[in-house]
Amino acid sequence: MFRANSRGLFDFIAAALCLWAAAWHTPVGALVRGGVAKVVGRKGEGRPLLAYFSGGVYDAREVDVPVVPVLPEGLSPEVLAVVPPGVALGRGAFAVLQSQPAAVRATAAALGQRYDVSRLEAPDDVATLVSRAKADFVTDEGAVLALFAGPELARYAVARAQAEGRVPTLEVLSRQLPPGSAPFFSAASQALMFGTAYALSWPVSPSTRVTSAFGYRTHPTLKTQQLHTGVDLSVPEGTPVKVVADGVVKRASEDAVNGRVIIIDHGRGVTTAYCHNSRLLVTMGQVVSAGQIISESGNTGRSTGPHLHYQVELGRRPVDPFVFRGRKASASLPPLPALPALPAPSGDGAPAAAPRPSKALKAAFEAAGAAPAEADDATEVPP
Amino acid sequence: MPVGLFALVAIGVHAGADLVDDRLLVLIDALDAWADGLLARAEVTAGWVDRVGPLQRTVIARLLALGWELSVDLLVVLPQLGYSEADQAEQRFSFRRETWRSLAARVNRTPTPARLVRPLVTAVFAGAGAYAVARLVESTLFVALQTDVAPPEVAEALARVFGGLAMALVLASHGWRAVLRALEHADAACEANARVGKSPWVVGLWGSVLSFPLAVALVLEAQNLLALVR
Numbered sequence: 169m170f171r172a173n174s175r176g177l178f179d180f181i182a183a184a185l186c187l188w189a190a191a192w193h194t195p196v197g198a199l200v201r202g203g204v205a206k207v208v209g210r211k212g213e214g215r216p217l218l219a220y221f222s223g224g225v226y227d228a229r230e231v232d233v234p235v236v237p238v239l240p241e242g243l244s245p246e247v248l249a250v251v252p253p254g255v256a257l258g259r260g261a262f263a264v265l266q267s268q269p270a271a272v273r274a275t276a277a278a279l280g281q282r283y284d285v286s287r288l289e290a291p292d293d294v295a296t297l298v299s300r301a302k303a304d305f306v307t308d309e310g311a312v313l314a315l316f317a318g319p320e321l322a323r324y325a326v327a328r329a330q331a332e333g334r335v336p337t338l339e340v341l342s343r344q345l346p347p348g349s350a351p352f353f354s355a356a357s358q359a360l361m362f363g364t365a366y367a368l369s370w371p372v373s374p375s376t377r378v379t380s381a382f383g384y385r386t387h388p389t390l391k392t393q394q395l396h397t398g399v400d401l402s403v404p405e406g407t408p409v410k411v412v413a414d415g416v417v418k419r420a421s422e423d424a425v426n427g428r429v430i431i432i433d434h435g436r437g438v439t440t441a442y443c444h445n446s447r448l449l450v451t452m453g454q455v456v457s458a459g460q461i462i463s464e465s466g467n468t469g470r471s472t473g474p475h476l477h478y479q480v481e482l483g484r485r486p487v488d489p490f491v492f493r494g495r496k497a498s499a500s501l502p503p504l505p506a507l508p509a510l511p512a513p514s515g516d517g518a519p520a521a522a523p524r525p526s527k528a529l530k531a532a533f534e535a536a537g538a539a540p541a542e543a544d545d546a547t548e549v550p551p
Numbered sequence: 552m553p554v555g556l557f558a559l560v561a562i563g564v565h566a567g568a569d570l571v572d573d574r575l576l577v578l579i580d581a582l583d584a585w586a587d588g589l590l591a592r593a594e595v596t597a598g599w600v601d602r603v604g605p606l607q608r609t610v611i612a613r614l615l616a617l618g619w620e621l622s623v624d625l626l627v628v629l630p631q632l633g634y635s636e637a638d639q640a641e642q643r644f645s646f647r648r649e650t651w652r653s654l655a656a657r658v659n660r661t662p663t664p665a666r667l668v669r670p671l672v673t674a675v676f677a678g679a680g681a682y683a684v685a686r687l688v689e690s691t692l693f694v695a696l697q698t699d700v701a702p703p704e705v706a707e708a709l710a711r712v713f714g715g716l717a718m719a720l721v722l723a724s725h726g727w728r729a730v731l732r733a734l735e736h737a738d739a740a741c742e743a744n745a746r747v748g749k750s751p752w753v754v755g756l757w758g759s760v761l762s763f764p765l766a767v768a769l770v771l772e773a774q775n776l777l778a779l780v781r
Contacts, residue, residue: 178720178723178724179552179555179724179725181720182555182720182721182723182724182725183552183554183555183558183724183725184555185684185688185717185720185721186555186556186558186559186562186680186684186721186725187554187555187558188684188687189558189562189680189683189684189687190558190559190561190562192687193562193565193566193683193687194561194562194564194565194620195565195617195620195621196561196565196621196624197558197561217617218610218613218614218617220565220569220617221568221569221572221613221616221617320697320703321694321697323703324690324693324697324703324707327707328686328689328690332774333774334774343686344686344690345690345694346687346690346691346694348694349694392598397601397604419580419584421584422588423584423587423588423591423600424588424591424592424597424600425587425588425590425591425597425600425601426587426601439605469591470591470597470600481605484605484606484608484609485605485606486604486605
């Protein structure tokens with residue numbers, strides 16, 4: 169049916185363009201590239217096959233990389249401080265910046281010069297830079313991308329995203345630049361995830377006793393070794409539970425294990441979960457703001473006593489909520505060898521030691537000006 | 552040319568699969584919550600609750616999206632490799648002279664799902680593929696030019712021109728061929744089934760069923776194309 173007239177230069181160019189794009193844009197192309205790399209004995213440089221579906225951002229892989237937890241000056245590592253979102257984003261970006269190659273740090277420094285931030289030696293410097301750059305790059309995502317990729321690439325990506333009629337989220341921006349920009353997006357993604365996590369407040373009174381910490385433990389009812397994916401906070405039934413940051417209710421349901429459970433999506437790959445409640449006060453899809461009461465704690469589901477199971481996930485990977493609240497941060501900065509957020513077996517199978525509440529905690533919450541939970545002080549209820 | 556056609560349509564299929572993977576994740580999450588509730592009812596199965604964590608659910612959703620994409624590649628895109636051309640002499644002496652008109656006439660006479668759906672979804676995939684090519688050309692040129700060769704404004708303008716040209720070139724050279732080849736293959740399969748007494752209505756049903764939602768997802772995201780004129 170087709171006439172033999174497709175032998176022109178333009179047809180050849182079009183075919184070459186299609187092949188080039190397919191090689192970089194599709195898992196099939198990745199398979200072919202991987203095969204070719206094996207045949208010629210070269211190391212494959214493609215992303216994992218499933219990474220072609222994430223846009224390469226807010227991925228669990230990004231929680232694996234080393235990061236420097238950052239503490240505000242003058243606060244003890246024991247203090248659980250709540251910080252405003254802008255400052256928290258500065259901390260997240262600063263933390264990730266420390267692990268970047270010199271070229272990326274130079275790019276960030278050059279951006280700093282542009283916005284009259286002469287030095288990027290502290291989290292607050294980065295916070296100032298991001299807030300100033302946001303005016304030009306529309307969103308926090310655009311500003312953070314500019315920090316790692318440079319202003320030209322970020323401006324281009326934001327402009328193209330807006331031309332498509334979309335809000336320039338990092339996922340949308342990542343589709344506007346060629347595959348070679350993936351490391352910049354990975355860094356920006358990390359910074360935004362950590363920045364969001366640093367801004368999370370606490371769902372109940374900050375001085376509430378922790379009866380079971382994050383990590384591997386022998387399950388109290390099943391008697392098997394399992395990863396405890398959150399922290400158990402000892403509160404009496406009916407205690408108001410406050411959402412730790414703005415977000416959207418992703419799940420508000422009941423099952424025999426988690427009891428009455430609420431999962432909130434805070435965006436940028438960060439979600440929090442609140443389990444074993446006695447009463448749910450929000451519904452699925454509802455928009456909630458930081459400090460809003462979303463439920464009353466209880467003893468529903470597989471629970472041995474009244475408590476709140478509070479869980480934080482980054483890139484859909486559960487992490488210790490205390491990591492971003494200072495407790496495990498090192499006093500010597502920088503650098504730290506690895507992110508302490510990943511679950512580590514405790515060895516003897518016993519639950520990890522429960523952190524003690526700090527006296528300075530309530531003061532830190534109030535000083536930060538964020539929306540803390542009501543301080544009804546140490547409630548000592550058995551789990 | 553056949554490999555180029557295959558590549559073009561495959562890019563479009565991936566763009567569609569990339570759109571539906573989030574929906575799949577929502578589905579998997581809901582399924583997991585339901586299964587957890589069910590397992591938690593009995594003491595024996597209670598230990599299985601929460602065995603599939605959020606990370607595993609993401610992997611499952613993406614594996615499903617990958618499987619979906621590869622299935623469509625196999626059933627709908629692979630026949631593009633059967634594209635062949637005949638010169639004038641061959642066409643003159645061929646036993647049966649096929650034209651797009653004769654194909655369209657058969658679609659009109661016996662509008663089977665394959666005859667209707669395949670060209671339609673291929674057209675959507677080819678459009679999405681051409682847009683992805685244009686975006687890759689545009690962004691790569693911008694990144695290459697903006698450092699030393701030209702100021703960012705000039706680089707952006709040049710990149711946009713070449714991106715638009717790339718899309719036009721791909722559609723003019725490969726787009727229509729991909730659609731016609733899809734129709735040709737669907738028609739041949741329907742005819743072959745009819746010759747052996749089977750119903751042509753069941754030909755390529757799986758391919759049609761799997762590819763149609765991806766095409767719909769792409770059409771719903773067609774606002775992307777506005778970027779070409781903005």
